Amino acid sequence: MTTRTVPSVSSSVSELGHSGIREVVNIALTMPGCIRLEVGEPNFPTPSHIVEAAVASARSGNVRYTGSAGLLSLREKVVRKLAAVNHIEAQANEINIGAGGIGGIAAAFAAILNPGDEVLLPDPGWPNYRMMLAWAHGVAVGYPLRPEAGFLPDVDEISALITPRTKVLVINSPSNPTGTVFPPSLIEELTALAVEHRIFLLSDECYDELIFEGEHLSPASFCTDGRVISAYTFSKTYAMTGWRVGYVVADQRVSDNITKVLESNSSCVPAVSQKAAEAALDGPRDQVMAMVNAYRTRRDRCADLLKEAGILINRPSGAFYLMADVSSSRLGAREFAFSLVRNKAVGVAPGTAFGQVASHAVRISLASSDADLMEGIGRLVQHLGETAG
Numbered sequence: 001m002t003t004r005t006v007p008s009v010s011s012s013v014s015e016l017g018h019s020g021i022r023e024v025v026n027i028a029l030t031m032p033g034c035i036r037l038e039v040g041e042p043n044f045p046t047p048s049h050i051v052e053a054a055v056a057s058a059r060s061g062n063v064r065y066t067g068s069a070g071l072l073s074l075r076e077k078v079v080r081k082l083a084a085v086n087h088i089e090a091q092a093n094e095i096n097i098g099a100g101g102i103g104g105i106a107a108a109f110a111a112i113l114n115p116g117d118e119v120l121l122p123d124p125g126w127p128n129y130r131m132m133l134a135w136a137h138g139v140a141v142g143y144p145l146r147p148e149a150g151f152l153p154d155v156d157e158i159s160a161l162i163t164p165r166t167k168v169l170v171i172n173s174p175s176n177p178t179g180t181v182f183p184p185s186l187i188e189e190l191t192a193l194a195v196e197h198r199i200f201l202l203s204d205e206c207y208d209e210l211i212f213e214g215e216h217l218s219p220a221s222f223c224t225d226g227r228v229i230s231a232y233t234f235s236k237t238y239a240m241t242g243w244r245v246g247y248v249v250a251d252q253r254v255s256d257n258i259t260k261v262l263e264s265n266s267s268c269v270p271a272v273s274q275k276a277a278e279a280a281l282d283g284p285r286d287q288v289m290a291m292v293n294a295y296r297t298r299r300d301r302c303a304d305l306l307k308e309a310g311i312l313i314n315r316p317s318g319a320f321y322l323m324a325d326v327s328s329s330r331l332g333a334r335e336f337a338f339s340l341v342r343n344k345a346v347g348v349a350p351g352t353a354f355g356q357v358a359s360h361a362v363r364i365s366l367a368s369s370d371a372d373l374m375e376g377i378g379r380l381v382q383h384l385g386e387t388a389g
Contacts, residue, residue: 016134019127020353024337028347035368035376038337038347040176040320042239042367044294046276047287050238053279054272062271068263069255070097070247071274077281078247086208087221088230090249096258097247097269097277101206101233102128104248104258107265108229109136109168111250111257112200117167120158123355124151126176126204139165144357147313147323151178155189159197168200169193173216174207177354177363178323179299179316184217191219194227206233206246207319209288212296214317226251236320237288238280245269245277295320298366302373309381313361320366323351324380327360330389337362339387344379 021038028034069075075092082088098104105128113119115137121129123142130140143158145151158169171190173182182190194201203219220228233246248258262268299316306312306324313323329336337350340362349365351358362380366373 010135012134012137016131019131020334020337021127021349024341024347024349027338027341031341031345034341034345034347035372035379036347037364037368037373037376038341038349040236040365040367041241042236042291042320043369044239044287044291046239046243047280047283049283050240050276050279054243054276057275058272062275064271066268066271066274068268069093069095069259070269071271071278074274074278075247077278081281082249086205086218086230088218088249089224090220091252094252094255095247095249096255096262097245097274098262099244099246099266099269100235100241101204101231101246103244103262103266103269104231104233104246105129105202105204106132106136107258107261108202108231108248108250108254109133109138110261111254112229113138113167116165118163118165119167120161120169122153122170122172122175124177124351124358125170125172125354127353129170138167141166142355145175145178145180146357151175151180151314152182152186153190155186155193158190159193162197162199166197166199168202170202170204171219172204174210174316174318176207176319177321177349177351177358178314179319179321180314181211181214181216181317184215187217187219188222191223191228195223195225200227200229202229202231204231206231207236208232209237210292210295210320211318212292212299212316216318220249226253229254234277234280239291240276240280243273243276245273295366298370298373301370302364302366302377305374305377305381309384311381311384322364322366323358323361324348324364325360326362326384328389329384329387331387333358333360333362336384336387340380340383344383346376346379346383348376348380
């Protein structure tokens, strides 16, 4: 009998852990009635005019492949949105439509990185950045966002981390998981740092229209030398997570590489989803503003509850997340999150999923209903007392 040896698989991917958020999600999905505060998914329905546009598109037979960069009509509408909202002057050929913000960011990494290039990532930060680098052959280098500094980065600390191998600085404002909105002066300093060291600046702006206080500044609005890559999504602003539509903006040289990546990994985003995205950009803004106002109200109520319990870490100015301190539990943040979902049927994301700085915390998503938030935080506080060390 011939012995067959199965070829090895990618070691960099095999050694990579699953997202700590998704680990909790997988448990929560098996528990009927579980209160879901772990995932950043709006509990609002997609506005009806967006749904109707997609239905009409499908019925008209618009279910074919589109260009890999996306429908020209959608990209032209994105051009107008960028000018009106983000004050970015872009051309349609500098825009690629991807499968959510994650698709655009992943394609951008693949488009600009060579093996061994270093990428500066926020800590705490969205875990998928690091996961992407495992197959994009980049090297993750974390820079801290400390609670005592309002989860804002120190430019000098970042500068000290830059080496000849540094290729990209990633910034995320409004931030996931902290909800911090970087002030314009800080955005300008970080952009100047990228210019000084001749590196790319990847600006993750997937929560750009979810602002409670302050001002969101897009670095590409004033840095036009081609180093800024900006990523956006329809998922959060329009409650379109399952439609899987986002976009990434880059200069023509980078954009062409991004298109090649998208050609090879997905061909294109579904046509009906792209037509839905067009309706989102063309449609009324009242439902978007209603969602933002609801998140702000939830932020205030939940922050008060956590403050009363003595575990509030931050009061976010954007996005829809709160960080809570669970260091008093003998379990540690990761095990506390697993224990909470299994014993109290409440899902939260462990801070360890986002790096080292928030390893004493959990992230609470404000994208759930008011009733679920009130009940879920109540159970969290109760479980924290029951597991106190």
